[in-house]
Amino acid sequence: MCNLVSYEHSSQYSRYTAGAQCSLDLVTLKVFEDNVLAREFLEEKGNGRVLVVDGGGSLRCAILGGNPAVQAQNNGWAGIVVNGCIRDVDEINGCDIGVKALASHPVKANKKGIGEKHVPVYIAGTRIFDGEWLYGGTDGILLFWFPKWSCLFENIYELDLRSNIVSYQGGIVCLLLMGLCVLYLLHSCTVRSVPHAS
Ligand SMILES: O=C([O-])CC(=O)C(=O)O
Ligand SMILES: [Mg+2]
Numbered sequence: 001m002c003n004l005v006s007y008e009h010s011s012q013y014s015r016y017t018a019g020a021q022c023s024l025d026l027v028t029l030k031v032f033e034d035n036v037l038a039r040e041f042l043e044e045k046g047n048g049r050v051l052v053v054d055g056g057g058s059l060r061c062a063i064l065g066g067n068p069a070v071q072a073q074n075n076g077w078a079g080i081v082v083n084g085c086i087r088d089v090d091e092i093n094g095c096d097i098g099v100k101a102l103a104s105h106p107v108k109a110n111k112k113g114i115g116e117k118h119v120p121v122y123i124a125g126t127r128i129f130d131g132e133w134l135y136g137g138t139d140g141i142l143l144f145w146f147p148k149w150s151c152l153f154e155n156i157y158e159l160d161l162r163s164n165i166v167s168y169q170g171g172i173v174c175l176l177l178m179g180l181c182v183l184y185l186l187h188s189c190t191v192r193s194v195p196h197a198s
Helices: 012-017 037-041 064-075 090-095 168-193
Strands: 006-008 025-032 050-054 063-064 079-086 098-104 120-125 124-127 134-138 140-143 156-158
Touching: 012 079, 025 037, 037 064, 050 098, 050 120, 050 134, 063 098, 064 079, 079 120, 079 134, 134 156
Parallel strands: 025 050, 050 079, 063 079, 079 098
Antiparallel strands: 006 098, 120 124, 134 140, 140 156
């Protein structure tokens, strides 16, 4: 297990957790030691989204630097989660966006533009899908399977970028509830289909 360090502007992360707005849909990106696609994303309007960059956990160079982080702030992104390293940490900490990464590294990444956008990624034991919703806070990150209803099911799963602890408790409760609903529906149908003996 790797130690994940949190680079975050605390006010931003308290903004993530304040009020159950459920408004932070995430965008996924899979790259390896290359920062071009992340920069491309952050040049777009963020509209309060969070960019989740799976850099394969590489600790050999930084796939996010200060320039794109500033751009992300100016373009209205809410945060960036990096399964890899970042550089220009002081500049990033000065930005009013939440950034979480594994560590910092002074070396720049490649600029070949290789990677995949909007694909499922696997970070800290958790599969993360494009379009899911995310809350980031100083305690870690909460992800929600289905956006519109996610407010109803807190803690569907938790990705803690400091300790790598993933909690499925809420998800299990949610699955049990759904299972009970299915059983109830099946039971109702069965009862209705019994012919009257008269
Ligand atoms: O220029 C780079 O590749 C990385 C960097 O420091 C930045 O984006 O600010
Ligand atoms: Mg820089």
